[in-house]
Amino acid sequence: MLVEFGQTRVMCTASVTEGVPPWRRDSGLGWLTAEYAMLPAATHTRSGRESVKGKVGGRTQEISRLIGRSLRACIDLAALGENTIALDCDVLQADGGTRTAAITGAYVALSDAVTYLAAAGKLADPQPISCMIAAVSVGVVDGRVRLDLPYEEDSRAEVDMNVVATDTGTLVEIQGTGEGATFPRSTLDKLLDSALAGCEQLFAVQKEALALPYPGVLPEPAAKK
Amino acid sequence: MLVEFGQTRVMCTASVTEGVPPWRRDSGLGWLTAEYAMLPAATHTRSGRESVKGKVGGRTQEISRLIGRSLRACIDLAALGENTIALDCDVLQADGGTRTAAITGAYVALSDAVTYLAAAGKLADPQPISCMIAAVSVGVVDGRVRLDLPYEEDSRAEVDMNVVATDTGTLVEIQGTGEGATFPRSTLDKLLDSALAGCEQLFAVQKEALALPYPGVLPEPAAKK
Amino acid sequence: MLVEFGQTRVMCTASVTEGVPPWRRDSGLGWLTAEYAMLPAATHTRSGRESVKGKVGGRTQEISRLIGRSLRACIDLAALGENTIALDCDVLQADGGTRTAAITGAYVALSDAVTYLAAAGKLADPQPISCMIAAVSVGVVDGRVRLDLPYEEDSRAEVDMNVVATDTGTLVEIQGTGEGATFPRSTLDKLLDSALAGCEQLFAVQKEALALPYPGVLPEPAAKK
Amino acid sequence: MLVEFGQTRVMCTASVTEGVPPWRRDSGLGWLTAEYAMLPAATHTRSGRESVKGKVGGRTQEISRLIGRSLRACIDLAALGENTIALDCDVLQADGGTRTAAITGAYVALSDAVTYLAAAGKLADPQPISCMIAAVSVGVVDGRVRLDLPYEEDSRAEVDMNVVATDTGTLVEIQGTGEGATFPRSTLDKLLDSALAGCEQLFAVQKEALALPYPGVLPEPAAKK
Amino acid sequence: MLVEFGQTRVMCTASVTEGVPPWRRDSGLGWLTAEYAMLPAATHTRSGRESVKGKVGGRTQEISRLIGRSLRACIDLAALGENTIALDCDVLQADGGTRTAAITGAYVALSDAVTYLAAAGKLADPQPISCMIAAVSVGVVDGRVRLDLPYEEDSRAEVDMNVVATDTGTLVEIQGTGEGATFPRSTLDKLLDSALAGCEQLFAVQKEALALPYPGVLPEPAAKK
């Protein structure tokens, strides 16, 4: 499925493959992994292809790990048996917030895949997903808290934070960084308020997308207008 | 721009970067290069990501080289000055004929880029493209010549041939292979007849696409219906 | 210098090299980078050497990037001229909290290096460090908030959080993750309280270490006894 | 065995190893693979060693794949059982036409290996080779069709074509490329005429070589004098 | 354990892992392997990390192979069963003679590991070590034979030799090289006299270290004072 938030477009796909990584064999448990990548022409200035460079960069690996960790928080891997769900998040066009768009879209792809597997009778537990997962980026730009920054604002943000949350109001992951500046704890609180409100909107959008016949294009949340 | 032929969808982009490869420096000439890649989920069974494997496979390199060579046949590189046009062809969904779809789409992306550069006054010669380029795959399936095979037919073709041609009726590249069988010269002639007719249809489609505001989606040729 | 927190021992070194990365050239600014690595025998079960595997793993890159980003928050890179400070953090023995120990020790190594450079008259601004930096790990184990978890507790923590803070009370980076569980915002607040208190103790320890002749061994904070 | 065509010298060897690649296991079928490489000093200007660069270049992989595909066209892999024949083609000295010389020589090495295996009673079918395989390069230089171009002519050819054919008059593979120029279909026909005549001469030479005690040096065809 | 010779400090560790390399499986024999590495900041000028470069340099591999070969000379691998002892020698600080310090320290680490395995009843033969192993570097500096050269002398030595010997007076390995000069056989004899005397001192030091509770720091030999 294709996620679009503003000018950011990410293609999110869930594939099921037999077997699990070696360290997990004979556990009876499944696994969920994610790979994030950016097409060379997704950014304003073309970036080199990592396959050609022969190695996956630190940023790419960090985001891939974040996506996998975030989505593993909502699924009971025992229900899969020893099978692996691979989530591929490929950024076709980038304008800030690619990692949070990827998580939000990956949840929909995962949910669709699980529905398909359940219908095919391949799951031990037909409802292995315990909650919805969405993510937003928030930041401080020119001293003000802003939700879901486009690239132009993101690149001059004083604080940048990504929040992954569930529709039950709990947190899955929070990563906040001062960019060339440090920030007081009160700012952290304001950023979190904004992020959790943003996630609420995304859960509504995800529900709409999941109601569509697969594969659909995720409609933009009202918040972006 | 996005090219769609049947179930095959390829995203083709042209980016201009300053400078040329080391072996071409101080020649006063530009360069055109191409990179082809397939998203992991483009095929029915997920294929591993080449960036993760740490090397670009032989098939990928072979196709990238073919695309670059084909498109260099239509452009006067002296007009670019010492700049490089990078053509990225990323297969989002694969159902046979990805390399020929990539070449056909790359021509449109290249043509759009050249129009943009010319308008910006960045070309020594405002019309550096000497002809149109398109490519088709043809094959022999169950003893009959077929144009533009989908994957299911391609995988059991007895002969498989890719033809890159110009709108002036000449050939740029021809690659024909017997798959587990050899073929007489008369078959080669029939395949060429079919391929050149297919290219004619594609030139019409490309002209339509280039008439659209950039970036457009290449309409499917009538031949596919 | 060698940092020891409980059974965790990290060797932190600052080296100054001429020049900056290509993307930063001709900016007049210096750069600070960090590399984290773990010796094969640092963990209970020997882990393979990344140089032998031929690539740096995702976790290693993620931590290296975190250390670099954290320490860049306290230094005015303009004072260095176009030179690079490389911080090497090599884990000789690991028992939880290696990344936070690395940051805390790297600050001392950086501070010593800056003192040396200033004494040698090589800095445009003799006091380019604006604040102290320290980091702690905090977590929830068996439902209770705990500071600076050893490996045995860390591996069964329900929530795991790393906090990088300054001695002026502000935050540099915060990364919190639910491990197989999500967590309410109230838990985040308690974890932060504990983390900031822990950092206070570390600033005292760092001051002691910096008062010693270089290179010294960082004494353990009272909190660990 | 050592193949010499003019100043081009290629060492072709066939080795039999137990087992087949993973994707072919439990099929009961054997496999045939080929690796082409050029010694650093084979060209006028020394070229870097691919093992030192750490990756096999696109041209090398493309030619290796071509050789393997071409030779698989003449052998019944079922006769081998689950064993692999590896054809190594190492260019000791290069003066144009190395890929076609490699195919022509590899046929002789393969044929010798099959004779040896059959004599040792290791083949299910004692005559698994169904036809002879040879390859030539043809081109258009200064407007004229030429067979088997040496490097000096090859580098200024307007059209370059490689043809792999069987001694029964059929085609295995045809690859034709316009070099900085496109070419009409009539030229393709003339090139094919010349190529097929060239292959006839090579089949005679291969028969002579196979009549010699192994390993022999392939005598040059009369055509080269 | 940590070995210190003058300003050279090497951390030597022995780890036992289950299994042996593929080529040794089903032999009933164990294996011993060694990996040598230098921390980036061990040398006066920081050297790049091999994991970041993506490959292990020739010097590193050569020394790793030497250490493994030297220590395999003293141990009966049949006593281990199909298990592997990995010796890790990481240079924390380098001032000449790192490879010989590594071998000398690795012997102590190996001996400790064997004592531990024997006490745990995991060895077929409780005393699989047949002799002690130590190594020294000797050289000719300004025309005079010198034992255990520090870096400053080593870098201007005319002849450089490493000798690995046993406490029974026999040789395990000898490597002598003229550095920008060749040397007569009489010099070789003088270098050997000096080296064997140096090893005698090291055996005494190793015995002291092995008498200490593990892990100890190897005391410096009197010879270094």
Add this chain to the structure above:
Amino acid sequence: MLVEFGQTRVMCTASVTEGVPPWRRDSGLGWLTAEYAMLPAATHTRSGRESVKGKVGGRTQEISRLIGRSLRACIDLAALGENTIALDCDVLQADGGTRTAAITGAYVALSDAVTYLAAAGKLADPQPISCMIAAVSVGVVDGRVRLDLPYEEDSRAEVDMNVVATDTGTLVEIQGTGEGATFPRSTLDKLLDSALAGCEQLFAVQKEALALPYPGVLPEPAAKK
């Protein structure tokens, strides 16, 4: 040129390239480097190609370094100006002693190259080679000292030694290793006697080869009959 000792055949080539490695720039001195490699089919059992594996093995690097070091002992690099001589030693067929055959053959290739450069007036000093270099392998097999062991004997040698010497009677490099056994100093002396006698024979053979028109095949020494 092609060196043949018994069943061992090594192709040795010297190429001159402009420029020197970065660390040697602006020194006014030239450089000499060597690369050793073995063709896959050179050994009885086919060995994998290092370019395909993506890295150069430890043994290959060790031998390449040895060849380069040995040949640098005989040449005045100042005479070359800032140019590099690359010696390529490719083993076509291996039957023991490939590294010493490579050194002995590389001397002839180097000498020919220097003669060519001097004749072309490209050397500051027309006779930059100060002595001849040759190398032999010696070993102890079944308790007896043997010169130039073929593979069958080499693989069961108790001691294995390579000696590189000059025609003035001095040593360049000596590497002796006990294989699963240690050896007394008296054995070292006997091995050296045998090695130096063997080198004398090789110098005679090299002189013959250098008297032939380039490129010649090095005749076998009488000692091998």
